[in-house]
Amino acid sequence: MQRIGVFICHCGTNIAGTVDVKAVAEALGHEAGVVFSTEYQYMCSESGQQLMRKAIREHKLTGVVVCSCSPRMHEATFRKAASLEGINPYMVEIANIREHVSWIHKDMKEATEKAIILGRAAIAKVHLNQPLQAGESPVTKRALVIGGGIAGIQTALDIAEAGFEVDIVEKSPTIGGKMAQLDKTFPTLDCAACILTPKMVDAGQNEKIKIFAYSEVEAVKGYVGNFNVSIRRKARYVDETKCTGCGLCTEKCPQKKVPNEFNMGMNNRHAIYIPFAQAVPKVATIDADYCMMLKTGKCGICSKVCGAGAIDYKQQDEVIERQYGAIVAATGFNPIDAKAYNEYGYATCPDVVTSLELERLMNAAGPTNGTLLRPSDNEHPHTVVFVQCVGSRCTETDERGKPYCSKICCMYTAKHAMLIREKYPDTDVYVFYIDVRTPGKNFDEFYRRAVEQYGVHYIKGMVGKVTQNGKQLRVQASDLLAGEQLHIDADLVVLATAIEPDKTARSIATMLTASMDTNDFFTEAHPKLRPVESPTAGIFLSGVCQGPKDIPETVSQASACAAKVIGVLAKDKLTCNPCVAQSDEMLCNGCSSCEKVCPYGAISYSDKEFRGPNRTTLIRRVASVNPAVCQGCGACTVACPSGAMDLKGFSNKQIMAEVDAICQ
Amino acid sequence: MQEMMEKRALELLADGTVNRVLGWSVGEFPYDMTPAVFRSAEDLKDRFVYNDFCGANLSKYLIKESKGEGKILVFLKPCDTYSFNQLIAEHRIKRENVYVIGIECYGKADVEKLKAMGLSGITGIQMKNGEYVVETVYGNKTVKASDATAERCLSCKSKKHVVFDELIGEDGDVVEDCNRFDMVEKLEAMTPDERFAFWRGELSRCIRCNACRNVCPACSCEQCVFDNPNSGVAQKAAVNSFEENMFHIIRAFHVAGRCTDCGECSRVCPQHIPLHLLNRKFIKDMNEFYGEYQAGADPDARPPLGTYTKGDREPNEGGNK
Numbered sequence: 001m002q003r004i005g006v007f008i009c010h011c012g013t014n015i016a017g018t019v020d021v022k023a024v025a026e027a028l029g030h031e032a033g034v035v036f037s038t039e040y041q042y043m044c045s046e047s048g049q050q051l052m053r054k055a056i057r058e059h060k061l062t063g064v065v066v067c068s069c070s071p072r073m074h075e076a077t078f079r080k081a082a083s084l085e086g087i088n089p090y091m092v093e094i095a096n097i098r099e100h101v102s103w104i105h106k107d108m109k110e111a112t113e114k115a116i117i118l119g120r121a122a123i124a125k126v127h128l129n130q131p132l133q134a135g136e137s138p139v140t141k142r143a144l145v146i147g148g149g150i151a152g153i154q155t156a157l158d159i160a161e162a163g164f165e166v167d168i169v170e171k172s173p174t175i176g177g178k179m180a181q182l183d184k185t186f187p188t189l190d191c192a193a194c195i196l197t198p199k200m201v202d203a204g205q206n207e208k209i210k211i212f213a214y215s216e217v218e219a220v221k222g223y224v225g226n227f228n229v230s231i232r233r234k235a236r237y238v239d240e241t242k243c244t245g246c247g248l249c250t251e252k253c254p255q256k257k258v259p260n261e262f263n264m265g266m267n268n269r270h271a272i273y274i275p276f277a278q279a280v281p282k283v284a285t286i287d288a289d290y291c292m293m294l295k296t297g298k299c300g301i302c303s304k305v306c307g308a309g310a311i312d313y314k315q316q317d318e319v320i321e322r323q324y325g326a327i328v329a330a331t332g333f334n335p336i337d338a339k340a341y342n343e344y345g346y347a348t349c350p351d352v353v354t355s356l357e358l359e360r361l362m363n364a365a366g367p368t369n370g371t372l373l374r375p376s377d378n379e380h381p382h383t384v385v386f387v388q389c390v391g392s393r394c395t396e397t398d399e400r401g402k403p404y405c406s407k408i409c410c411m412y413t414a415k416h417a418m419l420i421r422e423k424y425p426d427t428d429v430y431v432f433y434i435d436v437r438t439p440g441k442n443f444d445e446f447y448r449r450a451v452e453q454y455g456v457h458y459i460k461g462m463v464g465k466v467t468q469n470g471k472q473l474r475v476q477a478s479d480l481l482a483g484e485q486l487h488i489d490a491d492l493v494v495l496a497t498a499i500e501p502d503k504t505a506r507s508i509a510t511m512l513t514a515s516m517d518t519n520d521f522f523t524e525a526h527p528k529l530r531p532v533e534s535p536t537a538g539i540f541l542s543g544v545c546q547g548p549k550d551i552p553e554t555v556s557q558a559s560a561c562a563a564k565v566i567g568v569l570a571k572d573k574l575t576c577n578p579c580v581a582q583s584d585e586m587l588c589n590g591c592s593s594c595e596k597v598c599p600y601g602a603i604s605y606s607d608k609e610f611r612g613p614n615r616t617t618l619i620r621r622v623a624s625v626n627p628a629v630c631q632g633c634g635a636c637t638v639a640c641p642s643g644a645m646d647l648k649g650f651s652n653k654q655i656m657a658e659v660d661a662i663c664q
Numbered sequence: 665m666q667e668m669m670e671k672r673a674l675e676l677l678a679d680g681t682v683n684r685v686l687g688w689s690v691g692e693f694p695y696d697m698t699p700a701v702f703r704s705a706e707d708l709k710d711r712f713v714y715n716d717f718c719g720a721n722l723s724k725y726l727i728k729e730s731k732g733e734g735k736i737l738v739f740l741k742p743c744d745t746y747s748f749n750q751l752i753a754e755h756r757i758k759r760e761n762v763y764v765i766g767i768e769c770y771g772k773a774d775v776e777k778l779k780a781m782g783l784s785g786i787t788g789i790q791m792k793n794g795e796y797v798v799e800t801v802y803g804n805k806t807v808k809a810s811d812a813t814a815e816r817c818l819s820c821k822s823k824k825h826v827v828f829d830e831l832i833g834e835d836g837d838v839v840e841d842c843n844r845f846d847m848v849e850k851l852e853a854m855t856p857d858e859r860f861a862f863w864r865g866e867l868s869r870c871i872r873c874n875a876c877r878n879v880c881p882a883c884s885c886e887q888c889v890f891d892n893p894n895s896g897v898a899q900k901a902a903v904n905s906f907e908e909n910m911f912h913i914i915r916a917f918h919v920a921g922r923c924t925d926c927g928e929c930s931r932v933c934p935q936h937i938p939l940h941l942l943n944r945k946f947i948k949d950m951n952e953f954y955g956e957y958q959a960g961a962d963p964d965a966r967p968p969l970g971t972y973t974k975g976d977r978e979p980n981e982g983g984n985k
């Protein structure tokens with residue numbers, strides 16, 4: 001029989017305000033095996049811990065139940081305190097009577113009753129607890145960053161700076177992400193390329209950083225400290241080691257009619273291309289969908305002009321395997337498709353563009369060499385209308401849009417408006433908004449400058465309809481403050497389209513067993529206290545893949561993420577969770593059900609000899625778990641029909657005992 | 665059919681391909697065909713029987729038998745081949761120790777149906793011109809085949825042998841319109857209370873003889889949780905009558921995704937509990953949630969409940985009750 005001590009925490013008034021803690025201590029004190037039961041104001045405080053330690057000594061406790069906050073908060077604290085008194089840390093159980101009771105119930109009587117029931121369940125479990133010893137596993141001192149936008153680049157640079165190897169896997173031919181497409185950046189209006197490209201070059205030249213561009217992660221196995229990742233290096237049909245990036249091929253290629261994605265399809269590129277002048281790695285790529293040689297076997301011009309002999313039409317995708325200690329998701333975002341918004345005429349009127357398209361129209365390396373010309377006839381627009389919140393902040397029933405605020409649009413629109421007024425003072429600029437949101441250092445000042453100094457017309461109200469009217473666009477809108485309908489004849493309409501996570505993010509999350517919210521943004525381990533970690537050990541989050549952010553915020557998060565990764569890589573060994581699965585060979589059928597569901601590949605099989613009836617020997621296939629690989633997820637224990645597979649610390653029996661105690 | 669099977673079995677015994685044969689012989693009653701192992705030509709000639717009462721699925725016996733010395737010959741009907749494959753998938757049978765002869769099947773007779781027609785003293789059965797000729801101590805009786813065919817055979821899902829080394833008779837096809845979910849749909853249309861009452865009523869007749877579990881090829885555990893005092897569920901049954909029903913619910917969960925819908929459980933239940941409806945509900949739900957899947961059709965297929973794919977339904981997406 002265990003000698004169990006029960007400790008009820010008031011958590012100030014957090015718990016004691018709703019739960020009659022004295023009654024709980026009294027009631028649990030009568031449970032079988034409980035030799036000591038008390039309550040205290042803050043169990044986690046130094047004096048609370050001392051109280052627990054004293055009780056362990058004086059009452060010779062063998063098990064401890066703490067009724068307090070979530071085990072995610074203080075389980076470690078109490079386990080440590082108990083182990084200082086010689087009790088195995090896994091003989092401590094927490095009953096969560098804060099998040100599960102006091103915070104969600106109002107009625108004291110009911111809350112107290114529930115607290116007692118949860119306490120009873122924890123006591124029932126402790127009766128069956130076994131002392132467990134944690135093992136250790138080594139750490140591969142290399143990190144993987146998935147996505148080479150500014151977030152991924154910054155995280156990689158910081159990890160490399162600390163002396164660790166890091167690989168960037170980027171699906172497009174170059175790193176840089178969306179920032180490479182921007183013109184100037186708020187709130188300082190420095191040119192995006194001028195601040196981004198040095199970082200890209202740094203990443204490209206850093207000995208510790210390996211860039212796998214035009215590559216995708218295909219499979220992830222393993223666990224924190226020991227991930228094994230398969231990376232598909234898509235065929236570029238150009239030997240990366242030979243190509244010097246001279247670009248001769250891209251000029252000579254006769255197939256010139258390929259929509260240029262870097263310029264949002266507003267001009268064309270060749271079938272062999274380098275996305276932009278500062279691309280890293282600066283290597284040409286053949287677009288297999290358009291290359292005549294690859295499609296019909298006729299052409300081969302690029303191969304003839306390439307002095308380096310880098311063209312290889314026979315190149316194949318290659319899958320490589322690399323080992324990592326930690327993985328960072330930095331898959332970023334994309335603007336949503338504005339075509340769904342018929343009322344704004346995006347699909348039908350050429351002079352209705354998205355904000356990202358406008359960035360390209362204003363960029364010196366863009367399709368118009370930086371002069372603002374409208375797409376339909378290459379004329380200067382004299383009236384420009386901006387529509388805010390296209391697809392952002394929609395009601396849950398709106399299928400086209402997103403419920404969240406995309407966060408960056410108010411600021412970049414202020415930037416766009418200001419830049420247009422600065423360069424072309426004869427242009428009238430209108431911005432239709434729901435609210436202007438400018439929290440951030442120097443942000444509101446920035447917006448006010450647009451209104452006050454640059455005379456941008458900010459109108460609170462929504463645009464109802466945009467239609468083509470001859471050469472112009474007819475904008476119907478409402479001015480909510482003046483309470484009137486407006487008609488503006490505009491030359492250019494810019495839609496501040498919502499942003500959404502990259503479409504590949506969900507499959508990446510599945511591979512990483514990282515969780516996502518309903519909008520497909522990665523979720524953090526704790527929204528306030530662990531914002532750059534995913535709930536899965538060893539998986540970290542950087543940039544917009546976790547939620548909408550501007551560049552300053554992206555970069556701070558990227559560095560924070562790097563710090564967390566370094567924290568893992570700096571260790572030589574990680575303590576393993578001793579709550580791992582174990583199979584009872586006497587019961588095991590060798591059926592492979594468990595092996596099929598184990599997400600970490602921790603289960604293997606061997607043929608073993610058993611004693612059969614009448615002194616015979618039987619050979620049976622049985623499962624065994626590699627405790628260094630098992631993460632204690634418990635998937636196998638529910639897949640196992642015979643109950644042979646069990647999880648230490650959360651055995652079937654312990655869980656049944658808890659359920660019984662609750663239903664008692 | 666019996667002659668052809670016997671002849672081929674004798675040949676395979678004689679040329680040493682196999683050293684024993686798993687088939688059927690007469691059990692307690694002349695219509696009670698029971699699985700049996702024949703170890704010699706004499707034994708085979710003596711006891712081997714094959715007729716339309718041979719409904720028993722032999723595949724489960726191979727768990728034990730395939731571990732012995734040498735190869736064993738087994739006769740499998742189309743539906744039995746699914747069970748066989750499933751057991752292969754679960755590493756329960758040593759394939760290399762088994763020689764499979766697939767035998768054609770057009771449905772087996774249900775002796776209970778014959779008895780209900782007032783027939784007694786049944787001693788044998790033969791299929792003639794699409795009708796059953798039932799031999800009884802009172803003479804022969806002719807019965808329309810469809811009137812005496814077992815329920816499970818009326819909604820047979822497949823006449824195709826998914827695995828065999830050789831065939832006697834014809835191989836058929838998967839039956840697309842077998843209507844096996846008709847009754848499940850009726851249950852789904854009930855209100856939860858009606859359904860609860862239905863199942864409570866059916867399951868209340870269970871005498872816990874364990875026949876369903878013992879015959880089930882999916883229930884092949886070394887030690888069943890219900891026989892394991894450490895499992896914590898073995899003793900539960902005694903607590904109250906609902907806990908007793910949990911036996912069936914737990915069993916249905918254990919075989920979910922592995923049950924081939926062979927129908928053996930319902931066939932052997934002395935209390936005529938329609939256990940197959942529980943399993944078919946699971947099969948139907950899985951088909952709807954994760955796409956069509958037939959356990960045992962392909963031993964290398966990943967079972968829907970044992971696989972995670974990116975397109976899987978989220979739990980909150982719900983299904984048909």
Ligand SMILES: Cc1cc2nc3c(=O)[nH]c(=O)nc-3n(C[C@H](O)[C@H](O)[C@H](O)COP(=O)(O)OP(=O)(O)OC[C@H]3O[C@@H](n4cnc5c(N)ncnc54)[C@H](O)[C@@H]3O)c2cc1C
Nearest residue numbers: 147149150151171177178185186331332333543544550551
């Ligand atoms: C029109 C517009 C104007 C803006 N202006 C400003 C501004 O002035 N100032 C400012 O601070 N911010 C601005 N922003 C915001 C800024 O662009 C973002 O904060 C920043 O780009 C986020 O960087 P990121 O690395 O998280 O994402 P991204 O830039 O999207 O980078 C993600 C990278 O990951 C890659 N990737 C995605 N999925 C995979 C995968 N499965 N495998 C491999 N690689 C993958 C992508 O190809 C991409 O290279 C603007 C945004 C827009 C849309």
Ligand code: SF4
Nearest residue numbers: 598630631633634636
């Ligand atoms: S608990 Fe089971 S399924 Fe989960 S990692 Fe461990 S062995 Fe694999």
Ligand code: SF4
Nearest residue numbers: 588589591592594640
């Ligand atoms: S699921 Fe259970 S019975 Fe099957 S192999 Fe795994 S431990 Fe053994």
Ligand code: SF4
Nearest residue numbers: 880923924926927929
């Ligand atoms: S549960 Fe019934 S139908 Fe399913 S495999 Fe077992 S015996 Fe056959």
Ligand code: SF4
Nearest residue numbers: 641883885888889918
């Ligand atoms: S009920 Fe479950 S434990 Fe028992 S034999 Fe069937 S599958 Fe195995």
Ligand code: SF4
Nearest residue numbers: 870871873874876933
């Ligand atoms: S065969 Fe029928 S009576 Fe026997 S345990 Fe199964 S359901 Fe109950």
